[in-house]
Amino acid sequence: MQLIKRVVSLILLCLPLVSQAAMTIEIIGGAASKIPVAISPFSGAGTAYQTITDVVAADLARTGELNLINVADLTPPITEPGDPRFGIAQQRGAEAIVLGQVNVLPNAQIEVKFRLMDAVKKTQLAGYSYTTDLKQLRVIGHKIADVVYEKLIGVPGVFSTHIAYVLKQGKRYELQVADADGQNVQTVLKSAEPLISPAWSPDGSKIAYVSFEDKKPVIYVQSMTNGSRRVLANFKGSNSAPAWSPNGSKIALVLTRDNNGSQLYVMNAEGGGLQRLTHGGGIDTEPSWSPDGQSILFTSDRGGSPQIYQMPASGGTARRMTFDGSYNVSPSWSADGKRFAFVQRSEGRFRIAVQDIATGQVQVLTDTNRDESPSFAANGKMIVYATEINGRGVLAAVSSDGKTQVRLSDRAGDMREPSWGR
Amino acid sequence: MKKTALSLIVVAMLAGCSTTATQPAPVVDNAAQDAAARAAAANAAKNAADKAAAEAAALEQARLASQANPLTDPNNTLSKRNVYFDFDKYVVKSEYTPLVEAHAAYLTSHKDAKVILQGNTDDRGSREYNLALGQRRADAVRKALNLLNVPETQMEAVSFGEEKPKATGNDEAAWAQNRRADIVYQGE
Numbered sequence: 001m002q003l004i005k006r007v008v009s010l011i012l013l014c015l016p017l018v019s020q021a022a023m024t025i026e027i028i029g030g031a032a033s034k035i036p037v038a039i040s041p042f043s044g045a046g047t048a049y050q051t052i053t054d055v056v057a058a059d060l061a062r063t064g065e066l067n068l069i070n071v072a073d074l075t076p077p078i079t080e081p082g083d084p085r086f087g088i089a090q091q092r093g094a095e096a097i098v099l100g101q102v103n104v105l106p107n108a109q110i111e112v113k114f115r116l117m118d119a120v121k122k123t124q125l126a127g128y129s130y131t132t133d134l135k136q137l138r139v140i141g142h143k144i145a146d147v148v149y150e151k152l153i154g155v156p157g158v159f160s161t162h163i164a165y166v167l168k169q170g171k172r173y174e175l176q177v178a179d180a181d182g183q184n185v186q187t188v189l190k191s192a193e194p195l196i197s198p199a200w201s202p203d204g205s206k207i208a209y210v211s212f213e214d215k216k217p218v219i220y221v222q223s224m225t226n227g228s229r230r231v232l233a234n235f236k237g238s239n240s241a242p243a244w245s246p247n248g249s250k251i252a253l254v255l256t257r258d259n260n261g262s263q264l265y266v267m268n269a270e271g272g273g274l275q276r277l278t279h280g281g282g283i284d285t286e287p288s289w290s291p292d293g294q295s296i297l298f299t300s301d302r303g304g305s306p307q308i309y310q311m312p313a314s315g316g317t318a319r320r321m322t323f324d325g326s327y328n329v330s331p332s333w334s335a336d337g338k339r340f341a342f343v344q345r346s347e348g349r350f351r352i353a354v355q356d357i358a359t360g361q362v363q364v365l366t367d368t369n370r371d372e373s374p375s376f377a378a379n380g381k382m383i384v385y386a387t388e389i390n391g392r393g394v395l396a397a398v399s400s401d402g403k404t405q406v407r408l409s410d411r412a413g414d415m416r417e418p419s420w421g422r
Numbered sequence: 423m424k425k426t427a428l429s430l431i432v433v434a435m436l437a438g439c440s441t442t443a444t445q446p447a448p449v450v451d452n453a454a455q456d457a458a459a460r461a462a463a464a465n466a467a468k469n470a471a472d473k474a475a476a477e478a479a480a481l482e483q484a485r486l487a488s489q490a491n492p493l494t495d496p497n498n499t500l501s502k503r504n505v506y507f508d509f510d511k512y513v514v515k516s517e518y519t520p521l522v523e524a525h526a527a528y529l530t531s532h533k534d535a536k537v538i539l540q541g542n543t544d545d546r547g548s549r550e551y552n553l554a555l556g557q558r559r560a561d562a563v564r565k566a567l568n569l570l571n572v573p574e575t576q577m578e579a580v581s582f583g584e585e586k587p588k589a590t591g592n593d594e595a596a597w598a599q600n601r602r603a604d605i606v607y608q609g610e
Contacts (some may be wrong), residue, residue: 194585196549215538216580217553238557238581241550255552256581259574261561262554283554299551306551328546343548350547372548417549 028405038069038094041077044102055141059159064404069094085296090119158377164198168415182408200421208242243287252287277315296330341374365402375420386416486578499524503605512558526570536608544597545584553583
């Protein structure tokens, strides 16, 4: 009987994997000093406990900042701090241990309880209980990982966030949204013409993007709650590079409507209120707002080569920020406002770098050749970007210290243009 | 084709009416059905013949039109629509002067004609920056036409950036093909 139960639960466990197998994650490297943490398998009936345990462990491992200490061999798993085997986690090197239980309630709802314990002092660092249905199990797993990460690392986790990107399959384009771990993929738009530059609204309720469906670049805004969409900018010429202001009220964009090159403008996110910000007549593009909404970083060729500049969000004098090399583009401002990620070309290679705004110091983070489109996670710890591996477009994330890399690929096609949302 | 199908439906409906009108009981009237089928077949044959004739006429008209239409006549400079650029350059080269002059002459003498100038780039580097570079190529052609008195109202310069490459491949031959602006007439 016990064996049959196991087989059944294995099959059930395999089912979700079938639909998610298209996307694979690969973790490379990690921080030099990782905090050792044990995740005791959540106890409970069915397969829910396994899903929760797997999601929490995978989330925390992917950061490269935590070292997962294995205690899965202990049966039954430790679920209480009073368990006489509690000290084993500490003996194996863990500084903290996650304990959890999953109970199926009479109304078929599922109750998930977890505690984060100091493995040495046996004190509780955090503890929560959630009631949910089966479909939301992964969501709960991500929430638990967020709590554990914030307690141990000191900044909020981004495991419950979403990433928007474009998937190209043959000649078809799809705007997709996935959980931060690449799972739960949803297609929000299909098109026979190219889609580029998706950008999340700060509250995560909308995505602005550029579509070529009208035989020219036009900016649309699409609701993530009901799927409805509207044209934001379809002026004469090209319309591109939408960027939401931090409070979501305005969108900076690039227009060519004045027959004076590609210039930066700003307009109300609901439409109207168009204002021109730059007047150079050359190329000014790829705006990125500072978190306080006061400044905009952008790419300009005004100095003879594409470099990153900073200017007031209301327009005015721009200050050049990048000086190394002849091609520095695609700025993405970090949430703390202290750094920006960008693409730097050096010796024919396009790689992701970060620059400290106060000191001007630059650190190249990646070792690939065709990196594009960096986008900072809300906690400033990771940067998602697009790159090419074996001729295929994949998404990758790199920690802002360059020590951890995660790759996300989809066998179905080329992934590109990521935007990391809330 | 649509017309044939419609006629068949009409015939079938008429046949249906006659049977139900004369015979309240649900008895199949073979004679009436045969007559309807014969009428339908004759009608279909006539329609097919009409259609073939119409198609032939349309083809002939299209052939004559393309000869008459200077924009699509392969012997006319106006059928040439691609302007290629040197690496990192955004000026229309002198070899394209006849092409630009021909289109300027056409546009100034056809005030109702409108062109869309589509700029392209190779796929190296940022997509948005490449969109802006493609715009520069489209704008270069727009300015060249404007200097020859084509009003801005007859032109729209847009960019496809690296999104719609004519040639794929990671070599200079492919990149050169994509450093390009195309002249497309509205309605084409």
